[in-house]
Amino acid sequence: MRQLYGVLVLLILGGSPLFGQDSLDLAACIDYAWQHNPQIKQAGIQQRQAELNRKQASWAFYPTLNASFRHGLNLGRSIDFTSYQYVNQSTQSSQLSLNTNFPIYQGLRLRNQLKQSRLDVQASGQDLEQAKQTNALSVAQAYLQVLLAEENLQVLQAQKNLTEEQLAQTLKQIKAGNLPDNSRLELEAQQARDEQAIVNAENTIELAYVNLKVLINMPVDEKIRLKVIQLQLPEPRALETLDELYLEAAANMPNMAANRLREESADLAIKVAEGALMPSLSGYASLTSNYSSAAKDRTTEQTTQTLFLDVNGTQVPVEFPTVRTIEGGTTPYFEQVGNNLYTNVGISLSVPIFNGFQSRIAIERAKLNLELAKLNSSQAQNQLKADIQRALTDVKAARKSLEAAQKSLAATSASAANTRKRFELGIVNGFELSSVQNMLTSAASSVLQAKYDLLFKLKVLDFYRGIGLNTPQEN
Known part of the structure; x- marks a missing residue:
C-alpha cells in the first residue's frame, strides 16, 4: 500500500518514463514545423525575393544588349533607306540592329541600390530566423502540454490502481466480518469516478496531440507518439536582471537585428533618391543594316x-x-544586309532640370520611411523589454507556485497515508478516505501543472538568451 503512495509521488517529483521507442522528440517536431509551417514558408519566399533583388541590383552595372528586327510595307512615296532617295512605288523594307548601352556614372544610385539590396537580404534572413524561433517556442509549449497530459494520465491510473487495491482489501475485511457491508459503497463510487477521470484524461491527451499537429501543420489524422524522456527541472539559479537579459536579447534576437538592418537600408534609400538629382552619363553603341525591295x-x-x-x-x-x-x-536580301552595315558609338549625358518634383518627393518619402524604421525599431525595443520583464516575473511566480504545490503534495500524501491507516482500523469511513485520496490526486495534478509551467517559462528565458529550443531539459 505504501509503495503505491510512493509511486504516485515519484511520478510527480521525479521524471516520466519513456512511453515509446518509435516516436518523435521535440527536435523532430520543430524540424517538421519548419518544413511545413506556412508562416515560415512565406518568410523563406520573402528571403528569396530579396536575394533576387540583390542579383538585379548587381547586374545593373553590366551593359545591356538588345537585338531588333523590323519589316514593313511602304505604300506611295517613301524613302529607300538603302539609297536615301525617294521612290514612288510600293516597297518592302527591313531594318536589323544590335544595340548596347552601359552606365558610366549614375549619381552613385547603382552602388547605393546594391548596398541597400544586400542589407535587405540580411534583414529577410533575420526575419526567417525569427519566424523559426517563434514557431519553435510555440511547438515547445504544445509539446510540453502533451507530456503534461501523458503524465497526468499516469497519476490518475495510479490513483485508480490504489482505489482498486483498497476496494479489494475492504471486501476481504467485510467477508471476514471486520467491516460493515456499506464500507465498500464509497470505494466503488470512487472507482467509477477514477475511471471517468481516466477517460477525460485520455481525451485531453488526444486534444493536446491535435493542437500540436495543427501547430506543426501535420494532418490531424496522422498517428504519432512523442518520445518522452526523463524530464527534470534544472537546478534553480539566480536570474539575470532586466537590463542584463535585455542586452543579451537585443544582441541575439533576430528581429532586433532585422530592425537595425532596415534602418541602414532606409538610410541608403535616401541616398538612392538623392542620386536622381545628379547628372547621369552612359555610353552606347549600335550596329545597323537595312534592306529595301526598291534596291x-x-x-x-x-x-x-x-x-x-x-x-x-x-x-x-x-x-x-x-x-x-x-x-x-x-538585290538579294542578305547581300543588302551585308552591304548596308553601319555602326554608331557615343556617350549620352542627361542633366535633370525639372521633372515635376518627382525626385524631391521621392527623397522626402525616403526620409519618412527612415523615420518609420526608427520608430518600429524603438517600439520593438520597448516591447522586448516589457516581454523580458514579464518573462522574469513569470519564472519567479512559477517557482513559488511549484514550491507551494510540492509542499501541498507532501502534506496531502502524509495525510492520505494516515487516513488509510485509520480506515483500516475502522476509525474513518470510506467517504473520508475517498475525499483525502481525491485531494492527493488534485495535489499531484497541481504539481504537474506547476512543473510544466515552470519548464515552459524557463524555455521562454532561453528564447531571449538565444539558446536553441530543439531539445527540452533532459537528464
Whole structure:
C-alpha cells in the first residue's frame, strides 16, 4: 500500500518514463514545423525575393544588349533607306540592329541600390530566423502540454490502481466480518469516478496531440507518439536582471537585428533618391543594316562613240566614252544586309532640370520611411523589454507556485497515508478516505501543472538568451 503512495509521488517529483521507442522528440517536431509551417514558408519566399533583388541590383552595372528586327510595307512615296532617295512605288523594307548601352556614372544610385539590396537580404534572413524561433517556442509549449497530459494520465491510473487495491482489501475485511457491508459503497463510487477521470484524461491527451499537429501543420489524422524522456527541472539559479537579459536579447534576437538592418537600408534609400538629382552619363553603341525591295542590281556598260570635228577644214575624229547603267532585279536580301552595315558609338549625358518634383518627393518619402524604421525599431525595443520583464516575473511566480504545490503534495500524501491507516482500523469511513485520496490526486495534478509551467517559462528565458529550443531539459 505504501509503495503505491510512493509511486504516485515519484511520478510527480521525479521524471516520466519513456512511453515509446518509435516516436518523435521535440527536435523532430520543430524540424517538421519548419518544413511545413506556412508562416515560415512565406518568410523563406520573402528571403528569396530579396536575394533576387540583390542579383538585379548587381547586374545593373553590366551593359545591356538588345537585338531588333523590323519589316514593313511602304505604300506611295517613301524613302529607300538603302539609297536615301525617294521612290514612288510600293516597297518592302527591313531594318536589323544590335544595340548596347552601359552606365558610366549614375549619381552613385547603382552602388547605393546594391548596398541597400544586400542589407535587405540580411534583414529577410533575420526575419526567417525569427519566424523559426517563434514557431519553435510555440511547438515547445504544445509539446510540453502533451507530456503534461501523458503524465497526468499516469497519476490518475495510479490513483485508480490504489482505489482498486483498497476496494479489494475492504471486501476481504467485510467477508471476514471486520467491516460493515456499506464500507465498500464509497470505494466503488470512487472507482467509477477514477475511471471517468481516466477517460477525460485520455481525451485531453488526444486534444493536446491535435493542437500540436495543427501547430506543426501535420494532418490531424496522422498517428504519432512523442518520445518522452526523463524530464527534470534544472537546478534553480539566480536570474539575470532586466537590463542584463535585455542586452543579451537585443544582441541575439533576430528581429532586433532585422530592425537595425532596415534602418541602414532606409538610410541608403535616401541616398538612392538623392542620386536622381545628379547628372547621369552612359555610353552606347549600335550596329545597323537595312534592306529595301526598291534596291536593284545595277551594272555599267562603257562604249566609245567617234565624232568628227572640223578643225581648219580638216575632219578630225574624236572618241567620246559613254557609260550606260543597266538595271537588273532586286538585290538579294542578305547581300543588302551585308552591304548596308553601319555602326554608331557615343556617350549620352542627361542633366535633370525639372521633372515635376518627382525626385524631391521621392527623397522626402525616403526620409519618412527612415523615420518609420526608427520608430518600429524603438517600439520593438520597448516591447522586448516589457516581454523580458514579464518573462522574469513569470519564472519567479512559477517557482513559488511549484514550491507551494510540492509542499501541498507532501502534506496531502502524509495525510492520505494516515487516513488509510485509520480506515483500516475502522476509525474513518470510506467517504473520508475517498475525499483525502481525491485531494492527493488534485495535489499531484497541481504539481504537474506547476512543473510544466515552470519548464515552459524557463524555455521562454532561453528564447531571449538565444539558446536553441530543439531539445527540452533532459537528464
